[in-house]
Amino acid sequence: xxxxxTVAAHEEAAREEAARSKRILLTALGILCLALFVVDxxxxxxxxxxxxxxxxxxxxxxxxxxxxxxxxxxxxxxITALVGGASLAVSGLxxxxxxxxxxxxxxxxxIGAGASVGAGIVVILAGGAGSAFLGELGLxxxxxxxxxxxxxxxxxxxxxxxxxxxxxxxxxxLITGILVGYFAGSILALMVFFASxxxxxxxxxxxxxxxxxxxxxxxxxxxxxxxxGFIALGTSPKAFDALVLGDRGAESxxxxxxxxxRRIIVASAILAGVVTAFCGPIxxxxxxxxxxxxxxFRSSAHRILLPGSAFLGAFFALLADILSQAAPGGIVLPxxxxxxxxxxxxxxxxxxxxRSSEGRS
Amino acid sequence: xxxxxxxxxxVGYPAGRGSRAGxxxxxxxxxxxxxxxxxxxxxxxxLLGPNGSGKSTLIRxxxxxxxxxxxxxxxxxRPLWRLAPSERxxxxxxxxxxxxxxxxxxxxxxxxxxxxxxxxxxxxxGPEDSRIVxxxxxxxxxxxFEKRLFAELSDGERQKILIARALAQATPLLIxxxxxxxxxxxxxSEIFHLLRKQARSGKGVLxxxxxxxxxxxxxxxxxxxxxxxxLVIGSPEELVLSGAIGAAFDxxxxxxxxxxxxxxxxxxxxRSSVAVSGDDAVGLAWTVRLVERLGMSLDEGPRxxxxxxHIKTIGPAHADAxxxxxxxxxxxxxxxxxxxxxxxxxxxxxxxxxxxxxxxxLVSPAP
Numbered sequence: 001x002x003x004x005x006t007v008a009a010h011e012e013a014a015r016e017e018a019a020r021s022k023r024i025l026l027t028a029l030g031i032l033c034l035a036l037f038v039v040d041x042x043x044x045x046x047x048x049x050x051x052x053x054x055x056x057x058x059x060x061x062x063x064x065x066x067x068x069x070x071x072x073x074x075x076x077x078x079i080t081a082l083v084g085g086a087s088l089a090v091s092g093l094x095x096x097x098x099x100x101x102x103x104x105x106x107x108x109x110x111i112g113a114g115a116s117v118g119a120g121i122v123v124i125l126a127g128g129a130g131s132a133f134l135g136e137l138g139l140x141x142x143x144x145x146x147x148x149x150x151x152x153x154x155x156x157x158x159x160x161x162x163x164x165x166x167x168x169x170x171x172x173x174l175i176t177g178i179l180v181g182y183f184a185g186s187i188l189a190l191m192v193f194f195a196s197x198x199x200x201x202x203x204x205x206x207x208x209x210x211x212x213x214x215x216x217x218x219x220x221x222x223x224x225x226x227x228x229g230f231i232a233l234g235t236s237p238k239a240f241d242a243l244v245l246g247d248r249g250a251e252s253x254x255x256x257x258x259x260x261x262r263r264i265i266v267a268s269a270i271l272a273g274v275v276t277a278f279c280g281p282i283x284x285x286x287x288x289x290x291x292x293x294x295x296x297f298r299s300s301a302h303r304i305l306l307p308g309s310a311f312l313g314a315f316f317a318l319l320a321d322i323l324s325q326a327a328p329g330g331i332v333l334p335x336x337x338x339x340x341x342x343x344x345x346x347x348x349x350x351x352x353x354x355r356s357s358e359g360r361s
Numbered sequence: 362x363x364x365x366x367x368x369x370x371x372v373g374y375p376a377g378r379g380s381r382a383g384x385x386x387x388x389x390x391x392x393x394x395x396x397x398x399x400x401x402x403x404x405x406x407x408l409l410g411p412n413g414s415g416k417s418t419l420i421r422x423x424x425x426x427x428x429x430x431x432x433x434x435x436x437x438x439r440p441l442w443r444l445a446p447s448e449r450x451x452x453x454x455x456x457x458x459x460x461x462x463x464x465x466x467x468x469x470x471x472x473x474x475x476x477x478x479x480x481x482x483x484x485x486x487g488p489e490d491s492r493i494v495x496x497x498x499x500x501x502x503x504x505x506f507e508k509r510l511f512a513e514l515s516d517g518e519r520q521k522i523l524i525a526r527a528l529a530q531a532t533p534l535l536i537x538x539x540x541x542x543x544x545x546x547x548x549x550s551e552i553f554h555l556l557r558k559q560a561r562s563g564k565g566v567l568x569x570x571x572x573x574x575x576x577x578x579x580x581x582x583x584x585x586x587x588x589x590x591x592l593v594i595g596s597p598e599e600l601v602l603s604g605a606i607g608a609a610f611d612x613x614x615x616x617x618x619x620x621x622x623x624x625x626x627x628x629x630x631x632r633s634s635v636a637v638s639g640d641d642a643v644g645l646a647w648t649v650r651l652v653e654r655l656g657m658s659l660d661e662g663p664r665x666x667x668x669x670x671h672i673k674t675i676g677p678a679h680a681d682a683x684x685x686x687x688x689x690x691x692x693x694x695x696x697x698x699x700x701x702x703x704x705x706x707x708x709x710x711x712x713x714x715x716x717x718x719x720x721x722x723l724v725s726p727a728p
Contacts, residue, residue, distance in 0.1 A: 008495055011507060012488075015469070100462065242474050244466065246459040248426050253530065254450030254478035300464030 022297055022304050029296075029311040033082070036318040040078040041070050043322050045330035073212075076219055080211040081317040084275045085285060087226040089313020091271035092286030093293070093305055094233060095157075097240050098264045099164060101173055102350055105287035106272035108174055109160050110181035111153045112283075115269075115276035116207070117184045118152025119145055124195040124203060142218050142277075146225050150273030156180055157269050161261075208334035209280040211321055218278070225274035230310075232267035237302035240264075244300065282317075283336045284343025289313035291350055316342070364437060364534040364565040365400040365423060365453070371431030372396065372415070372422040391430060392418050393591055398584070400567050402533060405560035407576040408569040410586025411610060416569035417458070419592075420538045423567070424455050436534065450478035454527035456520075456537040463511040468522050471511045472497055475529030497528040501555060517548030524555065535559060537568035541575070553579040573610060577601060577622055585609050625653075632724045634662040639672025644695045648672055651713065655720050664702075668723055670716065671698040 041057075042050040048066050055061040056070045092105040099109075106112045122145045163176050192200050206213070214222060233240075239260055242250040251257050275282065293308035294300065320342065324333040376388030392415035400406055410416050421427035423434055425441045434441040436452045444452070454475070463471060475497065476490040486494070498504045501521040506514070511522060520540050527535055537556070541549040553575045560566045560581065570576055576583055577597040585593040585600055587609040593600065600606050607617040615624040635652050637659060639645045648670060652659060673696050697710040699719055710716050 008492070011495070012491060014508075015491075238477060238480070241466075241470075242477055244461055244463055245474060246457070246461045248455075248457055248459055249461065251426065251446055252424075252450060252455035252457065253474050253526075254447035256446045294465065298465050300466050301470070 022299060025297060026304065026307055026311070029308065029315065033311050033314045033318065036315060036322070037078055037082055040081065040318045040322050041074045044069070044074060044325050072216065076214050076216045077212045077321065078318065079219055080214045080222060080279060081321045082314045083223055083226050084211060084279050084282065085289070085313040085315070085317025086310035087229060087271040087275045087313070088282055088286040088317075089289030089293075089309040090230065090233060090306060091268040091275075092313075093290035093302075093309040094240070094264045094268040095286070096290055097243055097302070098161075098261065098268070099173060100244070100246075102291060103174055103287060103347065104177075105284075105290075106153070106268070106276070107181075107281065107283050108287055109157070109177035110179075110184060111156050111160075111177075111269065111272050112276050112281040112286075113181040113184035113188075114156030115149040115153040115273040116281050117187050118148035118150070118155075118273065119206075119277045120188050120191050120203065121152075122148045123206070124191045124199050142221050146221055146274045146277045149277035150225070150270045152184075153269035153273035153276070154266065156184065157265050161265065206280040207336075209282045209336040209339070211279055211317065211335065212332075213280075214278050222274060222278050226271055229267045229271035229274070232263055232270075233306065236260075237306060240302040241300070279335075281336070282339065284339045284347065285313055285316055288343040288346050289316055291346065292316075363399050363401055365398075365536075365567070366435045366438075367396055367398040367423060367432065368435075369432035370396040370398065370422070370429060370434060372419050373430045374418075375428070375430070389430060395432070396592055398423070398592075398594075400534065400565040402565050403560060403563050404565055404581045405557045405579065406565075406567045406582045406584060407580035408567065408584045408586070409573065409576045409580075409609075410569075410571065411588075412571055414586040414588065416571075416586060417538055420536060420567075420569050424453060424536050425449055426455070426457075447478045450530060450532075452532055453534045453536060454530040454532040456523050456527050456535075456540050458539050458542060466511055467507065468498070468503070468509050468511055468514070469494060469507040471522055472507075472526045472529050475526040478530060493531065494525075494529055497525040498522075500528055500559075501525045516543045517545065517551070520544060520548070520552060521555070524552070528559070533564060535564050535566045537566075539569055539571075541570055541572055549575060573606065573617070573624075574622055577606070632656050633667040634658040634660060635720065635723075636661070636666040636669045637672075638670070639695075641672055641674045641693070641695065644672045644674065647713075648697070648716065651717060652720065655717070655724070657720065657724070667702055668720070669700045672696075673698060 038050050038053045041053050042048045046066070046069055048056070048070065052061060052063075052066070053070065056063075056067050057075070061067055088106055091111075095104040095106065095109060095111070096102060098104070106115075122141070159180060160173070160176055164173050192203055195203070239250075239255050242253055242255050243257075243260070245253065247257050250260075272286065289312045290305065290309040293305050293312045296312070297304050297308050299305060299308075316339075320335055320338050324335055324338055327333055370393070371391055372393045373389055373391040376390070396419075408416050408419065418427065422429045423441075425434070425444070436444065436449070441449070472494045473486050473490065476486065476493060480487065480490060495504065495507070498507055501524050503518065503521050503525060506518065506522070511519065514522065524537070524540065527537075535556070540556075541552050544552065549572060553572075556566050556568060557579050577600075580597055583595060583597050583600055585595075585605055587593050587605065589608075593605045593609070595603070595605070601619050601622065604619070607619065610617050610624070615626055617623075618625045632655075635657050637645065637648050637652060639648070649659065652670075675694050675696055694711075697716050699708045699710055699716070700706070701723065708719065710719055
């Protein structure tokens with residue numbers, strides 16, 4: 001008995017140690033994100049020394065041009081990248097959990113496309129378009145835009161979910177996502193066809209994806225919407241873990257699977273929808289970040305994966321934003337092609353690896 | 362005390378979407394009708410039937426994983442449908458056939474899911490829960506596996522871990538759907554032993570299987586699926602003697618032999634007959650098998666026996682041919698005394714290979 005309990009205590013200590021090292025890694029990743037955030041504020045056609053950033057942000061700097069550039073242009077863009085990246089990553093993580101599919105994500109399932117239709121209805125049919133992508137929408141208009149996107153995303157998600165119950169398997173789910181994406185895309189194409197050239201211009205710019213379209217005044221809507229999604233997902237990581245047992249398996253250990261599924265659908269649709277409304281359809285982040293987190297933390301526990309994916313998503317988004325401004329001559333590269341360059345090889349490696357080691361990629 | 366009771370239970374699938382649980386409509390597919398079932402504590406019950414006979418449907422209906430088509434199911438006197446999932450999970454633990462991708466979860470994590478009905482969903486696994494997880498692992502003999510990735514285990518190991526997960530739920534009732542499917546023979550026996558042990562320690566255990574021999578050997582009670590008669594309930598011995606097992610499983614190619622509890626092919630006219638006797642039950646049993654395998658009869662033919670085989674034990678003496686525990690270890694050697702009808706001389710054979718050669722020569726004499 002005493003020997004048994006010593007062994008148990010030893011095992012317990014080892015388990016505690018492993019958990020601690022994961023928390024340290026998580027903290028390190030968080031700090032890295034913060035550093036990248038500062039670099040993002042410093043990078044651009046006007047280079048500002050990163051060490052001056054804190055002073056500029058908190059009002060201690062004497063260069064009014066830098067203060068204006070950072071506070072008016074770069075700060076909302078960096079916040080959008082941070083929040084948007086984290087939201088898409090968490091949305092992707094939860095979709096992967098829901099569908100038990102390593103390649104599920106807001107874009108691969110056509111949910112981004114659904115959000116685009118929702119946003120497109122507001123932009124092309126209802127709202128006016130200005131110099132910035134959506135510059136002339138008021139705060140109420142922006143909220144409507146976010147809501148419409150989230151609704152579009154939810155609608156697509158529900159359709160995919162209904163189909164996925166009849167079709168099992170990774171491939172059929174992805175094909176369904178592609179088809180739903182086409183469907184949403186053709187609705188968008190029709191709307192574009194009948195819209196004025198000016199609005200079409202705005203819409204096309206939006207589809208490239210950008211974190212730069214959000215002004216400081218709209219940031220609260222973005223943060224508010226995403227916060228809603230995070231709160232809905234943050235409270236019960238263990239219930240999400242139990243979903244690996246399968247729907248019936250999770251139910252057998254006391255999880256109310258129907259309710260949990262509903263919560264995941266609504267929350268991940270809000271996250272993907274709101275971000276899509278503000279930044280356009282952002283590709284790959286939603287799949288790549290949670291997959292990266294799984295591999296980095298060697299964990300399937302949502303207690304680790306939720307913050308881990310959020311940090312990694314923010315990290316990728318900030319990195320992509322910094323890279324988009326790294327081209328010489330002040331040219332800002334479009335975001336989606338960059339993310340695809342980063343993300344496509346990663347996803348290909350997941351597909352190749354998943355044949356040998358099931359989902360542990 | 363009854364842990365699980367079904368009264369006038371109808372089990373099956375509704376005709377279409379939108380039909381409600383408990384209400385029958387035209388076109389419903391009823392797999393079993395009007396069942397009255399009872400799982401008491403301290404009992405190992407095996408639901409036995411051929412593949413595709415509706416065992417899983419019944420198991421799912423009894424555990425609340427599938428709507429029932431009529432009647433009622435009660436867990437410790439409370440209607441199953443009234444129970445919230447977490448409440449149900451504290452009364453009834455399930456092991457299902459669904460295979461899943463467990464990602465990076467190790468064995469401890471998987472078993473710890475069994476503690477979810479008792480913990481907050483946001484909390485870490487507490488020390489009391491960790492203790493129960495380890496006890497459950499010990500119970501299934503997998504204590505050393507807690508750090509192994511679940512995904513890297515063999516099918517048999519996985520099944521034991523899933524049973525440990527069910528044990529961690531600390532429920533009075535354990536229900537398992539085909540836990541021995543995909544397992545090799547030793548692993549199958551191990552699972553049966555394990556479950557019988559759980560029943561002996563006070564749980565009510567219900568499992569479905571198509572393993573006839575193990576079910577007959579280990580179960581306290583068998584619920585036998587018969588395609589014509591529905592569910593036949595009885596002790597294994599009763600069901601064999603009444604011919605119910607044979608009726609349920611016999612096919613055109615094989616039939617159940619009540620004496621040996623094996624499925625045998627009805628053989629063509631036996632080629633010759635051999636009388637087998639001896640002083641050792643195990644030696645006797647396997648010699649009989651050899652004779653049967655060669656297509657010979659153990660019954661006297663019209664011209665008497667063609668040959669006789671008498672087994673004698675040499676080495677450690679076991680004059681007593683009764684099946685004692687000590688007797689089961691094969692630490693002894695045999696010698697076979699053989700006679701043929703035409704040649705009264707006694708031949709002494711010292712290995713089974715020689716016996717086989719002797720028997721084969723009987724059927725087709727060497728040129």
